[in-house]
Amino acid sequence: MDIKDTRGIKDTRGITNRGEYDVVVVGGGIAGVAAAVAAARGGANTIIIEKTVAFGGLATIGLISWYEPLCDHLGTQMTAGIPEELLKLSIAYGFDTLADDWKNGKRPELGKNCKYATFYSPSIFMMALDEYLEGNGVSIRVDTLATFPVMEDTVCRGVVVESVSGREFFGAKVVIDATGDASVMHRAGVPCVVGENYFSSMAQGFTYEAAKKYVEKKDANTMSIWMKAGSNMNGVGQQGHKMYRGDDAEEVTEFLLKTRRATFEKIKDTDRNERDISRLPMMPTFRTIRHIIGEYEFSGNDENVRFKDTVGSCGDFRKKGKHYHIPYSCMYNKGFGNLLAAGRIVCCDREGWEITRVIPVAALTGEAAGTAAAIAACENKAVCEIDIEKLQSTLSANGVLFVD
Numbered sequence: 001m002d003i004k005d006t007r008g009i010k011d012t013r014g015i016t017n018r019g020e021y022d023v024v025v026v027g028g029g030i031a032g033v034a035a036a037v038a039a040a041r042g043g044a045n046t047i048i049i050e051k052t053v054a055f056g057g058l059a060t061i062g063l064i065s066w067y068e069p070l071c072d073h074l075g076t077q078m079t080a081g082i083p084e085e086l087l088k089l090s091i092a093y094g095f096d097t098l099a100d101d102w103k104n105g106k107r108p109e110l111g112k113n114c115k116y117a118t119f120y121s122p123s124i125f126m127m128a129l130d131e132y133l134e135g136n137g138v139s140i141r142v143d144t145l146a147t148f149p150v151m152e153d154t155v156c157r158g159v160v161v162e163s164v165s166g167r168e169f170f171g172a173k174v175v176i177d178a179t180g181d182a183s184v185m186h187r188a189g190v191p192c193v194v195g196e197n198y199f200s201s202m203a204q205g206f207t208y209e210a211a212k213k214y215v216e217k218k219d220a221n222t223m224s225i226w227m228k229a230g231s232n233m234n235g236v237g238q239q240g241h242k243m244y245r246g247d248d249a250e251e252v253t254e255f256l257l258k259t260r261r262a263t264f265e266k267i268k269d270t271d272r273n274e275r276d277i278s279r280l281p282m283m284p285t286f287r288t289i290r291h292i293i294g295e296y297e298f299s300g301n302d303e304n305v306r307f308k309d310t311v312g313s314c315g316d317f318r319k320k321g322k323h324y325h326i327p328y329s330c331m332y333n334k335g336f337g338n339l340l341a342a343g344r345i346v347c348c349d350r351e352g353w354e355i356t357r358v359i360p361v362a363a364l365t366g367e368a369a370g371t372a373a374a375i376a377a378c379e380n381k382a383v384c385e386i387d388i389e390k391l392q393s394t395l396s397a398n399g400v401l402f403v404d
């Protein structure tokens with residue numbers, strides 16, 4: 001057979017029906033975890049489906065281990081609810097670098113430059129997330145790739161997955177896309193925008209010097225040394241490399257191999273007895289792959305705007321004193337009544353993408369998506385037709401902040 005000719009290839013395997021859920025969350029990164037927990041707490045029968053073997057996405061498997069601030073860097077807490085629960089969970093069983101001013105419910109004086117942010121152990125956070133999901137009554141599937149949404153016109157009946165059990169179907173009243181690349185909504189036909197990414201590689205390891213410091217200080221954070229190559233988030237170090245989109249399998253493979261090689265080359269000539277690499281990212285570390293085109297494009301120019309459909313407030317991890325609200329309407333496209341976006345795939349412009357893609361804001365949109373999905377599923381409504389005041393009062397009762 002000509003390898004370019006796929007006409008003779010037919011996949012005739014059956015599909016096992018795994019039943020109907022109120023809410024199916026695809027993707028178990030921070031946004032997916034927040035969404036699943038919020039939906040389950042809202043009374044929805046919820047399952048989370050993750051293609052890798054563990055939860056946390058970039059924030060664990062991707063080795064990101066700095067939880068960006070829940071505050072405006074000047075003493076005002078902007079974000080709480082599940083994003084704050086997750087920050088606390090990330091350090092509950094491992095080291096932290098949280099400022100004393102933000103520990104045990106304390107607050108710094110207003111105007112003091114002090115971030116409510118912390119380093120954490122990605123591996124320990126990963127294990128804590130299992131317990132968190134199970135403890136909140138979420139059904140779990142790992143090592144299971146959602147391959148496509150089953151569409152009847154513009155309504156999603158559920159998702160087909162591939163796992164060691166073969167091909168399976170999970171029916172849903174509402175599907176939340178928390179894949180980090182909007183692959184569910186893209187395949188459902190929701191219009192999307194593709195991003196661009198610098199060549200950047202990282203790994204975590206330890207050195208003899210770091211180990212000595214750890215023994216002196218007994219501070220596990222000092223043991224982990226970052227080994228980085230390529231560009232930083234502003235393109236410094238990008239010279240000589242191409243930009244990557246992240247929505248093409250060949251390109252993703254090239255990125256993974258080349259970034260890993262860059263790390264490898266960096267350590268080859270160092271003394272092999274004086275260092276080790278303990279963790280490598282197990283997913284491509286792209287910042288912005290694809291986001292949906294929703295009803296509203298959240299923008300960096302939306303500073304101090306309180307939207308009618310706000311689902312919570314946040315700061316800007318890069319700048320002091322910035323106050324934003326995130327509108328619900330950047331999380332869905334009206335043409336698709338039972339699909340919601342959460343995390344780094346919500347509708348936004350370039351600056352808006354920077355603000356929404358980090359861990360605390362991904363958790364914020366995750367909590368909002370899960371809460372909205374539970375309401376929509378329980379009331380048999382389209383996600384764009386739910387009562388916004390009910391959504392906001394539920395979020396507020398669950399500790400979400402709306403700070404102007």
Ligand SMILES: Cc1cc2nc3c(=O)[nH]c(=O)nc-3n(C[C@H](O)[C@H](O)[C@H](O)COP(=O)(O)OP(=O)(O)OC[C@H]3O[C@@H](n4cnc5c(N)ncnc54)[C@H](O)[C@@H]3O)c2cc1C
Pocket residue numbers: 026027028029030031032049050051052055056057058059064065066067068144145146147178179180181183200283285286287342343344345357358359360362
């Ligand atoms: C290099 C880099 C540095 C960063 N630094 C920081 C930082 O210091 N602090 C910070 O707060 N943020 C940082 N970020 C951003 C932040 O980590 C992420 O944007 C955020 O964690 C995204 O969460 P998410 O849940 O939206 O997506 P992801 O973390 O991408 O999670 C998506 C999940 O969906 C799963 N998935 C995808 N497709 C499927 C499918 N078809 N079926 C089943 N599962 C699927 C994936 O395996 C993954 O687990 C950084 C990002 C990068 C790339």
